[in-house]
Amino acid sequence: MLEPIYNTSGLVEAGCDEAGRGCLAGSVYAAAVILPPDYRNDDLNDSKQLTARRRYRLRETIERDALSWAVGVVTAEEIDRINILNASILAMHRALDALSVRPEYIIVDGNRFRPYDTVPYTTIVKGDGKFLSIAAASILAKTYRDDYMQAMHEQYPHYGWDRNAGYPTKKHREGLRLHGPSPIHRLSYNLGIEPTLFDEVEKN
Incomplete structure (x- = not known):
């Protein structure tokens, strides 16, 4: 079972994850999700462990239950200009910018991040399999990017x-x-x- 929060000091916590970093084409997507501190959902997991149908079903649940959620995008042109690591972090920053609730703490899947304003953060390797908000962010980033790539496939x-x-x-x-x-x-x-x-x- 995934944990609801990382920081237990009562701060508003956002989980972040990205999708599309290893792709040869298209934008990289990232999501930021703030869940209620006592939130529980046994179906939530790392998006890579879920079928496409379950991911899309869970996306509806996340968007309904989250205190705030947002998706950030960085284009292929920007990736070529600033490199994929910087682009992935920028996509997460853009998602955080778009939240309607300002986070007081950030947890990020992986081991690389850059400060977002003055908000404290922690990077967590395989965090999408450990914490609900990161798992939720991984599902949103993955499904919204898949929608985008489906549209690009038609072109x-x-x-x-x-x-x-x-x-x-x-x-x-x-x-x-x-x-x-x-x-x-x-x-x-x-x-x-x-x-x-x-x-x-x-x-x-």
């Missing part, structure tokens, strides 16, 4: 994003080899494209 259908969400699968690599990068590919990543093909795509 750029060659890469199989409806099934791989931008991750480097065989189908995605094959689409890159045959069609080159789309306008939302992260060009700072190793896309596995021959330089001659890449140069040709850049000229068109």
Whole structure:
């Protein structure tokens, strides 16, 4: 069973997580969630441990039950400019900015973060499997990013994003080899494209 809060001093606590960091294409998404301090939900878990159907069902529950929730987005163009680590943290900061309730403490999945104003924070490795608010944030970030990549698949259908969400699968690599990068590919990543093909795509 996941814990409701990390800090027990009565501070308003927000959990943060991101989705799409390892993808070759598309924006990175992050979410921030503030749950009631006595909140319990045995169905909540790390989004990677849930089926898509359960994630979307839980998204409705989270949005209904949370004291506040928000999603932040950083585009592929921004990722190329500032790198994916900075982009992931920026997406979390943007989600925190959009909360209707100001957090007094922040817990973040992983081991890297940068100060958000003067709010104290703790990074927690595999926090999405330990604390409810981080698990909730992981579900929101994942489902909203999946919605976005489904929409992008309809515009750029060659890469199989409806099934791989931008991750480097065989189908995605094959689409890159045959069609080159789309306008939302992260060009700072190793896309596995021959330089001659890449140069040709850049000229068109």
